[in-house]
Amino acid sequence: MNNHSERQLRAIQDEYREKISLHNTFEKQQLALVAGVDIAYWTNGETDYGVCCIQVLDYQTKKVVEAVEYVGEVTFPYIPGYLAFRELPLIKEAIKKLTSAPDLYMFDGNGYLHHRNMGIATHASFELEKPTIGVAKTYFKVGNVDFIMPENKKGAYTDIVVDGTIYGRALRTRVDVKPVFLSCGNWIDLDTATEITMYLVEKESRLPVTTRYADLATYEARRMYNNSEGK
DNA sequence: GCGACAG
DNA sequence: ATCTTGTCGC
DSSP states (O other): OOHHHHHHHHHHHHHHHTTOOOSOOSOGGGOOEEEEEEEEEEEETTEEEEEEEEEEEETTTOOEEEEEEEEEEOOSOOOTTOHHHHHHHHHHHHHHTOSSOOSEEEEESOSSOSTTSOOHHHHHHHHHTSOEEEEESSOOOBTTBOOOOOOSSTTOEEEEEETTEEEEEEEOOSTTSOOEEEEEEESSOHHHHHHHHHHTBOTTOSSBHHHHHHHHHHHHHHHHHHHTSOO
16 A cells, blocks of 8 residues: 555545544443344455454343345455455345344444544444444553553453543453453443443353354354355 | 554 | 364363
């Protein structure tokens, strides 16, 4: 990617950035459907493919009420800091297949915890027009700030503060697991995002079940498609 | 120039 | 992300 094209991508991020609002636009009591989004990749010859899986859960029962997937070519490369440009095309196609309308989307990756506050969860909120949360499995360092390891207790967290602003949290979702890196996407506050994330974590994973189920679906889907494409 | 680098 | 999906430990 040359400087010219990078400038254009950054301009899009900067435009969205001004509109970020980390306040709830919904009533917690009315949260009915929460979606988990994930993508898996593979290569066939010279072409990169991806499958986006979305799992929609009933927030009260935590049961899956709808699942969709979309397989397509992936043309945009992975560039740290610009993940949304690679993943959003498939995500938007997958969402077109949904018959339900999730109140909130959870992403595998960061949101506000990003050098321009434009991780995929935040970026996606503007194109999906829904509140979002980002949960990343590994730390994406911003402004040379290291995260402080939270206590080894379920629900323990440390804020990730850059220049006096809280960008996200290192959150210990369970005892004896590595923390996840939680950040707001948009139209939600960090405490609410933390509460929802903790509520959705069960015994099987340190990730919320939304993301976990999407991750599993993605794994199966990739196995299917990759095996049935000759060569 | 070197290293780091969500997924 | 992807090479790996059985195996060890609680």
